Amino acid sequence: MKSSVPSLMVCVFGITTGEFVIAGILPDIAGDLAVSIPAAGLLVTAYAIGMIVGGPVLTALTARFPRKPLILVLLGITILGNLASALAPVYSVLFAARIVTALVTSTFFANAIVIAVSTAAPGKQASTVSKLVFGMNLAMILGAPIGTFIGNDHGWRSTFLALAACCAAGFLLVARLVPDVRDATPATSAVAELRVFRNRDVQLAIAVTAVANAGLLMVFTFFASLVTDVTGFATGAVAVLLLVYGVGAAAGNFAGGWLSDRAPMRSQLGLLAVLAAALVLMWSASGSMTVTAIMVFVIGALGFSVIPGMQARVLSTAAAAPTLAMAVNASAYQLAAAFAAWLGGRVIDGGLGLPSLYLVGAAVTVAGIGVSGYAWLRDRRTSRLEVA
Known part of the structure; x- marks a missing residue:
């Protein structure tokens, strides 16, 4: 229908x-x-x-x-x-x-x-x-x-x-x-559905999604304060900058999907590296309205470019519970959001100042590169063992 x-x-x-x-x-x-x-x-x-x-x-x-x-x-x-x-x-x-x-x-x-x-x-x-x-x-x-x-x-x-x-x-x-779709999925018990979390590959896929997204989400959580208190934009400009971020996110989503279809882990590692560099650039140019406005689009595009590949990884590893896989994917992303908001608050309360969120976000993104790299090496090792 x-x-x-x-x-x-x-x-x-x-x-x-x-x-x-x-x-x-x-x-x-x-x-x-x-x-x-x-x-x-x-x-x-x-x-x-x-x-x-x-x-x-x-x-x-x-x-x-x-x-x-x-x-x-x-x-x-x-x-x-x-x-x-x-x-x-x-x-x-x-x-x-x-x-x-x-x-x-x-x-x-x-x-x-x-x-x-x-x-x-x-x-x-x-x-x-x-x-x-x-x-x-x-x-x-x-x-x-x-x-x-x-x-x-x-x-x-x-x-x-x-x-x-x-x-x-x-x-x-x-x-x-x-319409009421009563038989859309086969009936399973809650215990059977939740067993998917015992899979090591599912656990690693969640870790990749959570850690790799946390750096940008920290910046996004305190977005309004960063662009007004640090860069000097008026409050009314926040909505416009969010629109710029959103347009970048949509463009990055499509581009990231195209790249992930062709070289999933290579593209993910490369895009995360560029995102970390972009966050450092935002810190160095946080006083410039022009540069900040441009970089808002760039980090929106880079942040969402890695999501399609991460989604595909979570869904493939949790294939034994297809409906639950959708919720698992959202939970992984929200783990990143929860950690990002908490860590960002600690950075601010610790006296490092709002601009330091960009640098801490870049450092967390580098950690995401490390977890992604480990997942890639694990995949290659598993493939070699299967061939042998």
Whole structure:
């Protein structure tokens, strides 16, 4: 059914915008709730922890549930979570609301993909999934900047109200247009699904995704403060710069997929090396608005260029639990986000200053190169043993 994918795309757009937009309104939240920037940055950690815990566990526990009723319940929780965020009187309530909202996010994505693929025409499964992924790209390109504009002009609480409204629209579209795919995946137990984590290759794939993305995510978490307090951009320019970042991310996503198809590990190692160098360049030129604006596009492109290959690696190693693999992939990325927000806060509190985030981010990216290199050597060693 053709209407299924656009309906699910609206939901993916709204949910993913809720994840990314926090980078644009972080200073507003900190000021209004009288907390420090590092404390506000922990809201990213809260969301990440919710996805890390909720994704694999909730996906496994709901593996037998009919898909459409399940995603409607998950969307309802997302709507309530965003409303609670908008109405939060104190920081602790906002923190809890972010965790609750995040708990259902990975499971929604996993089941949305199952539904979309099951309703796709023969031979169109991959392109159908790409359309849902494009909903995530739109969240970065349009959702985060628009949400930031709303937050800057009408207060950060209005951003969460807008997210609730978007998810409510998605709820109505799903209820009306998406079919109930009851037999989309074979019934399995939660224990059987979770056994995938015992696979050493899955563990290494998660480590690669988590470590290699953490450096850039640290910079992205404190993006608004870096470009305003360090570079000198006006608050109103943050949304525009997020748009620039998002355009770079979309371009890098397509380019990275093309490169990964041809030389997965070589391209990943090379792109990570260039990303580390780009972060060092941003540190050295952090006082220049022109250079910073250009580099925002560059790091967006480089950061997202490595994701397709990492996704493919996680999905291939977790093939024994295909639905859970989607949640595992999201959890790996959120491990990076949680660590990045925590480490970034410690760097700032330690007196090193905001600009040092670029250098620490570059160092963490180099660590990601090391983990990726180890994974590559392990793959080559395994291949040689199989041939022998």
